[in-house]
Amino acid sequence: MSDPFLTDILPMLAGGAAPHPGALGFAFESLDGDRVRIRVPYRDDLVGDPDTGVLAGGLVTALLDHVGGLAVWLALGSYKPIATLDLRVDYMRAAEPGRALLAEARCYRLTRSVAFVRAWAFETSPDDPVAAAQAAYMVDSDGGRGAGANLKRASGAAS
Amino acid sequence: MSEARSPETLLDRLPYARFLGLKTVMEDDVLTVVMPFADRLIGNPMLPALHGGATAAMVEMTAIAQVALSYPRLRLPRPINVTVSYLRSGKPLDVFARARIAKAGRRVAHVTVEAWQEDQANPIAALTAHFLLSDDD
Numbered sequence: 001m002s003d004p005f006l007t008d009i010l011p012m013l014a015g016g017a018a019p020h021p022g023a024l025g026f027a028f029e030s031l032d033g034d035r036v037r038i039r040v041p042y043r044d045d046l047v048g049d050p051d052t053g054v055l056a057g058g059l060v061t062a063l064l065d066h067v068g069g070l071a072v073w074l075a076l077g078s079y080k081p082i083a084t085l086d087l088r089v090d091y092m093r094a095a096e097p098g099r100a101l102l103a104e105a106r107c108y109r110l111t112r113s114v115a116f117v118r119a120w121a122f123e124t125s126p127d128d129p130v131a132a133a134q135a136a137y138m139v140d141s142d143g144g145r146g147a148g149a150n151l152k153r154a155s156g157a158a159s
Numbered sequence: 160m161s162e163a164r165s166p167e168t169l170l171d172r173l174p175y176a177r178f179l180g181l182k183t184v185m186e187d188d189v190l191t192v193v194m195p196f197a198d199r200l201i202g203n204p205m206l207p208a209l210h211g212g213a214t215a216a217m218v219e220m221t222a223i224a225q226v227a228l229s230y231p232r233l234r235l236p237r238p239i240n241v242t243v244s245y246l247r248s249g250k251p252l253d254v255f256a257r258a259r260i261a262k263a264g265r266r267v268a269h270v271t272v273e274a275w276q277e278d279q280a281n282p283i284a285a286l287t288a289h290f291l292l293s294d295d296d
Contacts, residue, residue, distance in 0.1 A: 018210065019198050019201040020200055020201055020210035020213055021202070021210065021212075024212075046175050049173075056174075059216065061216060062212025065212045083211075087211070087215065091238055
């Protein structure tokens with residue numbers, strides 16, 4: 001596995017390449033075929049229920065959204081602009097306080113425009129999930145107009 | 160309702176809501192949650208755009224705050240599931256969100272949330288969520 005996209009770029013995209021996943025402590029865990037895993041270490045400021053110490057549902061959603069994007073890039077084999085179209089998360093049980101949370105995602109169908117992803121969050125095995133997600137991502141989300149075309153149009157630049 | 164359970168302070172009590180910097184505003188009985196822009200919310204530094212996970216967590220927290228407001232007997236509203244639709248890229252600006260309890264039954268509440276930035280008529284994200292209205296199991 002000497003493809004630098006898989007060995008260097010994807011692990012970087014998993015964690016510190018952008019401020020938000022970096023601030024949350026997201027880190028690359030492993031690759032297995034078309035499945036990618038990331039982790040978020042337990043931290044007190046990521047808790048959603050101060051009485052129990054359970055991590056916030058919103059953090060789990062952010063983790064699943066992020067690992068889903070990595071699965072799309074893995075399926076594409078390269079970095080392209082993508083944007084989450086929608087994301088559904090089922091919360092099966094509370095995460096165990098004090099433990100790191102893992103997330104695994106797989107892009108099970110990739111078309112020219114849309115990538116379809118399933119993802120799971122768990123402490124030890126995806127067979128015992130904290131949450132499961134189904135998501136769709138728009139691929140080449142700039143539509144060939146250059147990244148952030150909608151933002152540029154809004155700020156008055158010619159489209 | 161005790162002081163600690165009031166909607167203004169519920170999100171202040173939740174560490175992850177504090178991490179996101181969420182503020183609660185009550186005006187004429189309407190609850191609005193604000194996520195002031197911060198660099199650590201950026202997901203795509205090239206655009207730049209907010210991380211979808213930050214937007215999703217913010218609208219989910221808005222739903223939690225609204226359910227807590229409407230059901231003060233709950234210790235903490237627990238979502239069964241959430242669906243986030245991303246309508247527009249989140250710009251590096253403040254985000255506002257309001258929730259509506261579209262239907263509340265005996266055990267489940269169906270909640271919708273819309274989040275916007277410059278113009279409420281052009282939302283950046285929409286949430287549909289189901290909450291469990293019992294504190295058992």
